[in-house]
Amino acid sequence: MAVNELNATPNALRLHIAIFGRRNSGKSSLINAISNQNTALVSDVAGTTTDPVYRPIEIHPLGPCVLIDTAGFDDEGELGLMRVEKTREVISKTDLAVMAVVAGQSDFSKELEWLAFLDEKKIPVLLTINKLDTVMTLPLGSGVHEAKPNERSAINLPQELEGLERVYISARENTNIEKFRQKLIELAPSEYELDSITAHLINKGDHVLLVAPQDIQAPKGRLILPQIQTIRDLLDHKAIVSIVTTDKLEESLMLYKNPPKLIITDSQVFKYVKDRCPKETLLTSFSVLMARYKGDIDEFVRGAAAIDSLSEKSSILILEACSHNPLDGDIGRIKIPAMLKKRFGENIKFTWKSGNDIPADVSSFDLVIHCGGCMLNRKNVISRIQRCKDQKIPVTNYGVFIAHMSGILSDVVY
Numbered sequence: 001m002a003v004n005e006l007n008a009t010p011n012a013l014r015l016h017i018a019i020f021g022r023r024n025s026g027k028s029s030l031i032n033a034i035s036n037q038n039t040a041l042v043s044d045v046a047g048t049t050t051d052p053v054y055r056p057i058e059i060h061p062l063g064p065c066v067l068i069d070t071a072g073f074d075d076e077g078e079l080g081l082m083r084v085e086k087t088r089e090v091i092s093k094t095d096l097a098v099m100a101v102v103a104g105q106s107d108f109s110k111e112l113e114w115l116a117f118l119d120e121k122k123i124p125v126l127l128t129i130n131k132l133d134t135v136m137t138l139p140l141g142s143g144v145h146e147a148k149p150n151e152r153s154a155i156n157l158p159q160e161l162e163g164l165e166r167v168y169i170s171a172r173e174n175t176n177i178e179k180f181r182q183k184l185i186e187l188a189p190s191e192y193e194l195d196s197i198t199a200h201l202i203n204k205g206d207h208v209l210l211v212a213p214q215d216i217q218a219p220k221g222r223l224i225l226p227q228i229q230t231i232r233d234l235l236d237h238k239a240i241v242s243i244v245t246t247d248k249l250e251e252s253l254m255l256y257k258n259p260p261k262l263i264i265t266d267s268q269v270f271k272y273v274k275d276r277c278p279k280e281t282l283l284t285s286f287s288v289l290m291a292r293y294k295g296d297i298d299e300f301v302r303g304a305a306a307i308d309s310l311s312e313k314s315s316i317l318i319l320e321a322c323s324h325n326p327l328d329g330d331i332g333r334i335k336i337p338a339m340l341k342k343r344f345g346e347n348i349k350f351t352w353k354s355g356n357d358i359p360a361d362v363s364s365f366d367l368v369i370h371c372g373g374c375m376l377n378r379k380n381v382i383s384r385i386q387r388c389k390d391q392k393i394p395v396t397n398y399g400v401f402i403a404h405m406s407g408i409l410s411d412v413v414y
């Protein structure tokens with residue numbers, strides 16, 4: 001891994017700006033123009049972009065963003081329709097959408113259809129009218145052009161698009177690119193991530209003890225993303241942070257004059273840590289904190305209550321947001337099924353889905369259990385929860401599940 005990759009903000013923490021439009025509507029040119037790079041492949045041949053492409057970028061003052069270049073939503077044929085489906089999946093993680101149309105275009109039926117999808121998810125949209133240079137002569141060199149009323153009417157937008165925030169652009173002539181950037185800043189939702197992972201639980205100067213077992217599942221030579229994010233968040237809030245492996249918990253607690261304000265543990269050793277947690281110390285887990293930061297913790301807690309109504313005939317869907325080779329003792333593949341089988345019998349049924357492969361229809365399941373979702377942005381986790389809510393299927397996550405099964409959920413703070 002290169003040093004700059006190590007320093008980079010993970011995509012999960014970036015504002016996701018997705019560019020939607022037909023093939024050859026200038027989506028890739030827009031990405032190149034705003035990133036000042038020629039990284040997105042631009043071609044006059046329609047359909048150059050296949051799978052969505054994620055491009056990390058800093059947009060001041062928004063901070064770290066990721067631009068998502070999508071395949072045209074008018075793509076055709078068997079492969080084309082698969083690409084359209086991939087583009088559709090991007091909606092679930094989009095914080096801000098750019099709808100690219102071409103100046104002089106006359107058919108907007110597809111755009112209206114996709115705007116309805118975005119509207120349904122309440123995603124703010126910036127309409128960009130691209131290739132302005134093909135319908136009018138632009139002033140050379142200034143980089144700015146205010147489309148005049150008569151020029152606007154030449155562009156001929158349908159009434160349904162009139163209400164959208166919009167900007168007129170020529171990526172080729174570099175016209176109005178700065179305006180485009182400013183409009184993105186204006187429209188970006190301010191609350192795409194919560195401000196902090198831990199600030200609601202601690203004060204400046206509080207001592208926080210972290211328990212992070214470095215077992216076979218821990219990646220070699222490093223901590224996992226939720227642990228790193230939590231440590232950084234605690235340091236930002238001027239907490240005093242200690243970290244130990246599970247076997248050093250008791251020894252470390254004896255070293256301190258006063259008990260820690262908060263213990264944050266790996267969920268897998270929740271019960272062990274709870275049994276040794278001083279009574280004045282608050283207890284939570286990385287996964288529970290992430291469930292609040294990136295999802296809907298109240299929904300996960302409500303979902304956990306459904307565990308008690310399961311039976312041997314129940315069917316469970318386990319969602320892992322990224323694929324990995326399951327190791328011995330893997331939480332989603334081994335530990336959670338073992339806990340449920342022990343309580344409800346061997347015949348309980350499990351289905352696993354990884355990555356973006358989440359079924360549209362989850363209604364045949366009795367419970368959905370989601371992983372910590374550390375590689376997903378908040379929007380994506382919320383939209384997965386919403387799918388379960390819409391179909392009235394309870395959903396919880398690994399950390400909340402384990403706390404409930406260990407009988408300690410009511411003692412956990414979040």
Ligand code: SF4
Pocket residue numbers: 320321322323371372373374375376
């Ligand atoms: S499966 Fe989920 S919790 Fe595990 S690494 Fe992937 S996104 Fe993170």
